[in-house]
Amino acid sequence: MDDMVWVDTNKRKLKKAIKQFESWIGETLHLELHVERIKILNIARNDDDAKGSGPIDFVGYKHYRRHTTIRKRIFKRIRRLLLRMHYLINPIRWQRLMSYLGYLKHSNSKFIIKKYELPSILIKGGMKDEKIQWCFC
Numbered sequence: 001m002d003d004m005v006w007v008d009t010n011k012r013k014l015k016k017a018i019k020q021f022e023s024w025i026g027e028t029l030h031l032e033l034h035v036e037r038i039k040i041l042n043i044a045r046n047d048d049d050a051k052g053s054g055p056i057d058f059v060g061y062k063h064y065r066r067h068t069t070i071r072k073r074i075f076k077r078i079r080r081l082l083l084r085m086h087y088l089i090n091p092i093r094w095q096r097l098m099s100y101l102g103y104l105k106h107s108n109s110k111f112i113i114k115k116y117e118l119p120s121i122l123i124k125g126g127m128k129d130e131k132i133q134w135c136f137c
Helices: 011-028 072-085 091-105 110-115 118-124 129-135
Strands: 056-058 061-063 068-070
Touching: 068 072, 072 091, 072 110, 072 118, 091 118, 110 118
Parallel strands: none
Antiparallel strands: 056 061, 061 068
């Protein structure tokens, strides 16, 4: 295991669960956690709340309390690819677009889909209408 995120409303329960997991992983798998890498964060009740620590940046997404967005760096890559695909679609770009489609589908990124006319690019690339509807459900 590389990275993990544990979420709970009670800080004491969370610390207790981490200690139990730490003892289990030590006894069963003979591994140890890096204590200095464990962070317990408070996610703000609203995104504007200054008391919270902000979003959790994990596996390419920024997880806020009520929504999920993609990282800025990934957004820039997607935008660059979509702008290039308006004038030339080749197999390598098509494969990259299909992988980025997963990022867009699993985050709150509907504005990107509308602004950069993603369905028209998919149709131009040869994807059928039924599959396009399935991609954006």
